[in-house]
Amino acid sequence: MRILLVGGGGREHALAWKLRQSSYCDALFAAPGNAGIAQLADCVPIPPKAIPDLVDFARQNAVDLVVVGPESPLIAGLADALQEANIPCFGPSRAAAQLEGSKAFAKQIMAQVNAPTAPFAVFDDPDAAQAHLRERFLERPCVIKADGEALGKGVFVCETLGDALDAVEFLMVERGLGEAGGRIVIEERLYGREMSLLCLTDGQSALPMPPVRDYKRALEGDRGPNTGGMGCYTPLPDATPELIETALSQIVRPVIRAMAQRGTPYQGVLYAGLMVQESQPYTLEFNCRFGDPETQVLMPLLESDLIELALATVEGKLHEASARFSPRAVVCVVLASGGYPHEYRTGLPIDGLEQVSQLPDVLIFHAGTRAENGRILTAGGRVLNVVGLGDTLSQARENAYRAVEQIRFEGMHYRGDVAQSVL
Numbered sequence: 001m002r003i004l005l006v007g008g009g010g011r012e013h014a015l016a017w018k019l020r021q022s023s024y025c026d027a028l029f030a031a032p033g034n035a036g037i038a039q040l041a042d043c044v045p046i047p048p049k050a051i052p053d054l055v056d057f058a059r060q061n062a063v064d065l066v067v068v069g070p071e072s073p074l075i076a077g078l079a080d081a082l083q084e085a086n087i088p089c090f091g092p093s094r095a096a097a098q099l100e101g102s103k104a105f106a107k108q109i110m111a112q113v114n115a116p117t118a119p120f121a122v123f124d125d126p127d128a129a130q131a132h133l134r135e136r137f138l139e140r141p142c143v144i145k146a147d148g149e150a151l152g153k154g155v156f157v158c159e160t161l162g163d164a165l166d167a168v169e170f171l172m173v174e175r176g177l178g179e180a181g182g183r184i185v186i187e188e189r190l191y192g193r194e195m196s197l198l199c200l201t202d203g204q205s206a207l208p209m210p211p212v213r214d215y216k217r218a219l220e221g222d223r224g225p226n227t228g229g230m231g232c233y234t235p236l237p238d239a240t241p242e243l244i245e246t247a248l249s250q251i252v253r254p255v256i257r258a259m260a261q262r263g264t265p266y267q268g269v270l271y272a273g274l275m276v277q278e279s280q281p282y283t284l285e286f287n288c289r290f291g292d293p294e295t296q297v298l299m300p301l302l303e304s305d306l307i308e309l310a311l312a313t314v315e316g317k318l319h320e321a322s323a324r325f326s327p328r329a330v331v332c333v334v335l336a337s338g339g340y341p342h343e344y345r346t347g348l349p350i351d352g353l354e355q356v357s358q359l360p361d362v363l364i365f366h367a368g369t370r371a372e373n374g375r376i377l378t379a380g381g382r383v384l385n386v387v388g389l390g391d392t393l394s395q396a397r398e399n400a401y402r403a404v405e406q407i408r409f410e411g412m413h414y415r416g417d418v419a420q421s422v423l
Helices: 010-019 051-060 071-076 078-084 103-112 126-136 161-173 241-261 294-298 306-314 393-404
Strands: 002-007 027-032 065-068 120-123 142-146 155-158 184-188 193-201 206-208 217-219 223-226 231-234 268-277 280-287 329-336 362-366 369-372 375-378 382-390
Touching: 002 010, 002 051, 010 027, 010 294, 010 306, 010 362, 010 382, 027 051, 051 071, 051 078, 065 078, 065 306, 071 078, 103 120, 103 184, 103 241, 103 280, 120 126, 126 161, 126 184, 142 161, 155 161, 161 184, 193 241, 193 280, 193 294, 193 306, 206 241, 231 294, 231 393, 241 268, 241 280, 294 329, 294 382, 329 393, 362 393, 382 393
Parallel strands: 002 027, 002 065
Antiparallel strands: 120 184, 142 155, 142 184, 193 206, 193 268, 217 223, 231 329, 268 280, 329 382, 362 382, 369 375
8 A cells, every 4th residue: 555644743753663564555655754754755845734735646646545643734624635535544524623623612522421521611802711710710720721723832721810811811812822822711720640542433433542641841840831742651550441441431432422423423543631530530632633742652562553453444444453552661752952842943963863773672753853964953843752662661761761861962852750750
């Protein structure tokens, strides 16, 4: 089969690495890819949201399956455009992708199916939002979310009323995140331990992957601004089979049924961001795709054929499939540019990659990189994903950080506490 992978980050490098292992994969293209993906696929300079160009490329190159990494093209309708061209797409339709594209829509679906979640209210007017905050959250923390797509940066955890009022001003008045902040969701803050539960679904069945815990804040100790993700690990000692079944029965399966009943069946990866309080999962959000960096720890564990699973999802045959995962532990540490998630420099040379490639139980997935004159340079905020594997979390963590110590680029920063708390 001829496969087109859409995207160019660490998630897509992990997917390309796994797709290349499939006996079904005769040719692999990536749009636009990165320096790491280029070692596995033919990269073409088409941006992920250039939907007509992607469809034309797929048609002209006889692509049999399109695998979409990032959310933006799915929310914009890439799967719909490919379907119109009779090209199978592993990813949800535009209508189904609104589970991530609109926080308000997602909360309304949660309320419809009685999925456990924080009480919330939706606002289009900043004055009304601020009045609500003064009435309900005078002395309580809250969470404010931009309704629209904000690339992981639209969530504000506000400890004080002043923080909350500032967040409304930033989003709705200053439009600091553009149109994404034109509507907001205000909800009570939940406490507990976060967990990412990713499931394959064909619109009827749900096939869960091992739960993952990620680190969203830029600095150690969960300080600093939110990012796209600074690391993650699996397995989670507190993610019991009973907890996973509760999440599936109370959240994932009811939402899948509700989407089908709306006439917008959800096919692809449904990512439930959860908060666990005393063995009860609560829904924080939904994402309409593979997580980043969660995918970087899941793909090394996946023993099944990824293309087989993707085809079963697209063809509505997921009930006939099984997803096998290794019981090993994996830790991913993200190496970021100095200043990320704010302003940062690019074009800086990266040293140490050749030495690290020789280490056992270590994988490097490129995110923001490019190749120039035989060297690998930085080209984004999150630059590299250093993945360590082991028979225990301790071993996996040790392997990851041993590799981190051998990689260098100017301004490089990372969190040194990934998986530390469970050890």
